[in-house]
Amino acid sequence: MxxxxxxxxxxxxxxxxxxxxxxxxxxxxxxxxxxxxxxxxxxxxxxxxxxxxxxxxxxxxxVFRPMVEHFSDAARAVRERAPGESAVDAVRRQFMEMIKGRDPSIGLHGEPTRRIREVIMATPALKERAYVESEKGARALADLLAEETGDATLALIAAATLTAARNALVEEHFRRIVGGETADQVAADAAERAHRAFDLVAKGLHGYAVKA
The missing domain is CATH 1.10.10.60 (Homeodomain-like)
Known part of the structure; x- marks a missing residue:
């Protein structure tokens, strides 16, 4: 009872x-x-x-409480990856799962997500906080990779590259929805676009941070 x-x-x-x-x-x-x-x-x-x-x-x-944890999604994917899985593959796998689940944090949930983003983009203080939170997430990923690999410089480069790829994909989702497409239309080819993006990243980070 x-x-x-x-x-x-x-x-x-x-x-x-x-x-x-x-x-x-x-x-x-x-x-x-x-x-x-x-x-x-x-x-x-x-x-x-x-x-x-x-x-x-x-x-x-x-505005931010429900989404703050998502700024560290890439770091979480790398931290929890399986043995034999690279950092790129871990971030790719997580992003694909988020596409499949139409996760609001990557802009595939239609009107509510669009409204939140518009509020942020129209408010300087919120834009600044979004930038700070994003940088904290990238730094968390860089710190994790540096600890694993022992090379802080390459870790920063890898974290920046992976973060930029994710951000670009999310930005494209929002851009298309704001442009008039439905979330269903954007989601229809989201996986294909994400694979292309991570394939490009993988060429530069091939073999980097494969978990022992």
Whole structure:
């Protein structure tokens, strides 16, 4: 019974967080990030201002909290790769799985993802944070590769190359959706484009950081 009650509380907490998040994104998209106050978000979501801060910490977190972990996706793929798998193959495999699952973090989830990106691109402070978070993810990958291979310079080059490939693919997804294509249309050839991109990267990083 206690476990059942705990499960219900957790579901309610997740539902509250999702309601606050969706409300915030809708208001940011309609009025602009800077023009919307946390109190306005709280009122629209029918919670207190303190509840918003309890769930998200800051106004910027209302945009970034659900996506922050994805900036380290490439590092996670390399860290968790199987013996015999190279860094490139690990990042490729993960990206292909994300395409198959239509992961929102790579821009294949249609309207909600597009709106979030538009809010970020229209707000200098959010653009700067997105850049910082992306750099932190690339640095995490570089540090991991440097630790494995013992060569910090090549690790930085490899991490930058892999990060750039992923970013370019995601940017293409968003560009096409903003241009009027549906998420289904973009997803239809996403795997083919990703394979071409990682094939190009693999030519330069062939045999690099193969896990023992």
């Amino acid at each position: 206690a476990a059942e009650a705990m499960g219900l509380r957790e579901r309610k907490k997740r539902q509250t967080a999702l309601r606050i998040y969706r409300t915030a994104i809708a208001l940011f998209a309609e009025k602009g990030f800077e023009a919307v106050s946390v109190q306005e978000i709280a009122d629209a979501a029918e919670v207190s201002k303190m509840t918003v801060f309890n769930y998200f910490g800051s106004k910027e977190d209302l």
